[in-house]
Amino acid sequence: MRKIYVSVFALLLGSAAFAQNDNNPKSNHGNKFEQLGQMLADPNEYRSASGAPGPKYWQQKADYDISATLDDEKQRLDGVETITYYNNSPDPLSYTWIQLDENEHKKDGESSKFDESKMKDKMSLRDLQGIMGHNLDLGDHIVSIKDEAGNPLTYIINETMMRVELPQTLKPGAKFKFKIAWWYNISDRLTIGGRGGYEYFPEDKNYLYTMAQWYPRMAVYSDFQGWQNKQFTGRGEFALTFGDFKVSLNVPADHFVGGTGVCSNYAQTLTPAQLKRWEQAQTAKEPIEIVTLGEVKKQMLGHATARKTWQFHAENVRDFAWVSSRRVVWDAMATHIDGGKTVMAMSIYGPEAYPLYRRYSTKLVAHTLKVYSKHTFPYPYPAATSVEASNGMEYPMICFNNGRADKDGTYSEAVKYAMTGVIIHEVGHNFFPMIVNSDERQWTWMDEGLNTFCQFLAEQEWDNKYPSQRGPAAKIVDYMKLPADQLEPIMTNSENIVRFGPNAYSKPATALNILRETVMGRQLFDYAFKTYAHRWAFKHPTPTDFFRTMEDASAVDLDWYWRGWFYGIDPVDISLDSVKYYRLDTKNPEVERSYNQAQFDKNLQSISATRNKEEGIKFAVEADTALSDFYGKYDRFAATPLSKQSYEAMYSALSPQEKKFYENKNYFYELDLSNKGGCVMPLIIEWTYADGTKEVERISAYIWRKNEKNITKVFAKNKEVKSIKIDPYRETADIDENNNSWPREYTPSRFELFKSQGGVRGASSGTNPMKESLKKN
Numbered sequence: 001m002r003k004i005y006v007s008v009f010a011l012l013l014g015s016a017a018f019a020q021n022d023n024n025p026k027s028n029h030g031n032k033f034e035q036l037g038q039m040l041a042d043p044n045e046y047r048s049a050s051g052a053p054g055p056k057y058w059q060q061k062a063d064y065d066i067s068a069t070l071d072d073e074k075q076r077l078d079g080v081e082t083i084t085y086y087n088n089s090p091d092p093l094s095y096t097w098i099q100l101d102e103n104e105h106k107k108d109g110e111s112s113k114f115d116e117s118k119m120k121d122k123m124s125l126r127d128l129q130g131i132m133g134h135n136l137d138l139g140d141h142i143v144s145i146k147d148e149a150g151n152p153l154t155y156i157i158n159e160t161m162m163r164v165e166l167p168q169t170l171k172p173g174a175k176f177k178f179k180i181a182w183w184y185n186i187s188d189r190l191t192i193g194g195r196g197g198y199e200y201f202p203e204d205k206n207y208l209y210t211m212a213q214w215y216p217r218m219a220v221y222s223d224f225q226g227w228q229n230k231q232f233t234g235r236g237e238f239a240l241t242f243g244d245f246k247v248s249l250n251v252p253a254d255h256f257v258g259g260t261g262v263c264s265n266y267a268q269t270l271t272p273a274q275l276k277r278w279e280q281a282q283t284a285k286e287p288i289e290i291v292t293l294g295e296v297k298k299q300m301l302g303h304a305t306a307r308k309t310w311q312f313h314a315e316n317v318r319d320f321a322w323v324s325s326r327r328v329v330w331d332a333m334a335t336h337i338d339g340g341k342t343v344m345a346m347s348i349y350g351p352e353a354y355p356l357y358r359r360y361s362t363k364l365v366a367h368t369l370k371v372y373s374k375h376t377f378p379y380p381y382p383a384a385t386s387v388e389a390s391n392g393m394e395y396p397m398i399c400f401n402n403g404r405a406d407k408d409g410t411y412s413e414a415v416k417y418a419m420t421g422v423i424i425h426e427v428g429h430n431f432f433p434m435i436v437n438s439d440e441r442q443w444t445w446m447d448e449g450l451n452t453f454c455q456f457l458a459e460q461e462w463d464n465k466y467p468s469q470r471g472p473a474a475k476i477v478d479y480m481k482l483p484a485d486q487l488e489p490i491m492t493n494s495e496n497i498v499r500f501g502p503n504a505y506s507k508p509a510t511a512l513n514i515l516r517e518t519v520m521g522r523q524l525f526d527y528a529f530k531t532y533a534h535r536w537a538f539k540h541p542t543p544t545d546f547f548r549t550m551e552d553a554s555a556v557d558l559d560w561y562w563r564g565w566f567y568g569i570d571p572v573d574i575s576l577d578s579v580k581y582y583r584l585d586t587k588n589p590e591v592e593r594s595y596n597q598a599q600f601d602k603n604l605q606s607i608s609a610t611r612n613k614e615e616g617i618k619f620a621v622e623a624d625t626a627l628s629d630f631y632g633k634y635d636r637f638a639a640t641p642l643s644k645q646s647y648e649a650m651y652s653a654l655s656p657q658e659k660k661f662y663e664n665k666n667y668f669y670e671l672d673l674s675n676k677g678g679c680v681m682p683l684i685i686e687w688t689y690a691d692g693t694k695e696v697e698r699i700s701a702y703i704w705r706k707n708e709k710n711i712t713k714v715f716a717k718n719k720e721v722k723s724i725k726i727d728p729y730r731e732t733a734d735i736d737e738n739n740n741s742w743p744r745e746y747t748p749s750r751f752e753l754f755k756s757q758g759g760v761r762g763a764s765s766g767t768n769p770m771k772e773s774l775k776k777n
């Protein structure tokens with residue numbers, strides 16, 4: 001554990017130091033456009049310089065055969081599992097590391113102590129629990145660990161990590177089979193916290209079990225960091241090995257069980273009527289209720305003493321999660337994935353979620369799989385299930401989401417949008433990190449950021465007016481406006497991130513969206529992003545592999561972009577400081593007359609001349625007509641036969657190209673721009689002409705290469721320009737739009753004289769017009 005901790009620490013320190021010092025430190029104009037060089041991991045035979053897996057890429061495999069028994073009276077889970085571990089690495093191994101995530105909840109666990117805490121005006125039960133701790137018997141109890149022959153194996157538990165010593169060195173290419181017996185008391189998820197556990201419904205005295213991180217799981221051993229045994233503290237999520245699962249779950253006979261993979265004994269676990277509905281769902285175009293609300297309402301009243309065992313199997317998954325309860329409806333619908341297969345889209349939910357989930361959940365599952373498949377690879381698993389559990393957490397083929405209606409069946413628009421977003425997000429996690437299996441403990445952004453980006457794509461394809469909170473550039477501005485000491489790079493270890501939501505979800509999602517819409521364009525981005533997903537599906541990518549692949553597949557140098565958005569904290573603020581306007585002197589006396597006259601008059605102006613005139617002074621040359629001569633009436637800029645002649649002579653001597661240039665009436669605008677934010681970005685300029693037409697011009701961020709702070713550039717236009725605006729579509733996350741226009745244009749705003757208490761606001765509030773409409777009727 002310490003070894004990994006130290007190396008991660010060194011890596012971060014290294015990055016910060018490199019950001020200032022590496023590659024051309026003596027440059028007089030900064031190094032924002034220098035290649036990343038040593039900030040990336042060295043390529044080797046496992047990971048190629050192109051960002052693809054190398055010719056000798058390897059990864060470990062762990063198969064599980066698990067039998068577990070759920071005690072609904074004591075809220076306890078007992079299990080026995082056989083792990084077959086395949087050493088595909090070139091290294092001999094003398095021990096293995098197993099993750100005991102339930103130890104996160106252990107009394108006096110290390111992770112409960114090192115988080116800061118503060119007293120607030122209102123303290124929730126969970127806040128108090130966090131401070132006072134608990135006195136419950138939570139955490140894993142290891143009953144035995146034995147090898148295939150039944151001999152006990154030596155092990156030691158360090159918090160959430162367990163080292164099991166192997167009886168003999170596990171050679172490259174060899175496998176090792178061992179058996180762990182364990183049990184633990186299931187925790188109350190709503191008071192203890194965490195991703196798995198139970199929720200108790202006092203009205204009907206029933207439990208909803210959402211079982212996650214419930215069995216001892218193999219840690220990842222990889223080419224880039226050896227064993228990933230950095231402790232689970234509840235924050236940085238998981239690093240897991242792919243494998244095949246066979247799982248038997250013994251539960252009360254009146255429970256319904258859903259899980260990762262496919263259930264192979266519905267004939268034994270469902271009623272004949274339910275089994276028939278399940279068969280109908282295989283070809284259904286609309287969700288079919290297999291376990292119906294009517295059946296659930298009846299079932300909720302009793303408590304079966306008999307028991308049933310549900311059999312599941314799943315291939316090539318990195319984890320297994322499940323749900324068990326007597327108070328859940330189950331619906332399903334078949335959905336076809338382009339270029340792939342027919343997948344069962346399914347939902348499991350209690351009566352309180354029925355008004356929302358019955359209409360939306362399964363269709364959202366199908367929509368998510370389709371949109372993500374289009375942007376990555378066809379969804380390869382046979383099923384995907386959305387479970388309502390009033391939280392948001394992802395597992396292969398199954399995820400836990402929220403979205404409950406009020407007792408009268410109504411709900412606010414805010415609840416509906418939140419449900420839509422969370423279902424897309426958690427189902428979307430099937431792609432990142434369940435299939436593109438990055439190390440979540442180390443890099444949260446690699447799954448949350450990529451997934452939140454794809455969530456945005458799916459939300460926008462669900463509804464053109466969907467109020468996406470993460471993805472659009474303008475939504476990250478408030479975060480990027482924070483003082484520098486409150487910001488941290490995206491490339492920060494999961495455990496150390498202070499502002500988790502903006503840093504690991506919103507900023508990377510926004511950065512990818514800007515890359516797609518503004519820097520690379522959809523065509524180049526989509527191909528490269530897809531290439532990354534294809535290359536690393538069912539493998540373990542690192543940030544270096546992602547950064548390299550995006551460039552390798554697009555021919556767009558993005559090192560400056562990774563520096564700015566992923567390794568840096570600078571915001572974008574490009575200011576249009578001044579505009580100078582030039583026109584060609586045509587020498588044509590008819591064209592230039594008024595300009596020349598105006599310049600001449602301007603030269604004669606002075607405050608004294610103006611005030612003298614205002615005072616009514618009688619000027620001598622006006623009072624005494626005798627002073628008037630030829631020059632008193634002379635029009636010095638009038639076109640005379642002679643001046644016209646000389647112009648025509650000059651014009652006819654021009655070459656055809658020079659004449660063309662003359663006729664284009666060129667207008668020249670010299671723009672001074674400064675990079676006030678620090679993050680270099682492309683220049684997007686909207687020109688509004690005097691005739692009312694507009695033109696948008698896009699210039700690569702390379703414009704800042706030789707001077708990262710100030711640039712001057714001249715633009716030739718064939719029409720007069722009335723105004724200029726930088727970033728007219730608000731696509732670069734510019735934190736100060738007041739300096740984006742010429743002439744200056746200030747953003748209108750509103751303020752309230754008296755702050756009203758909880759007035760009617762938009763969809764972001766919890767108001768429920770659906771309920772209001774019920775009252776009227």
Ligand SMILES: [Zn+2]
Nearest residue numbers: 425429448451
């Ligand atoms: Zn997520």
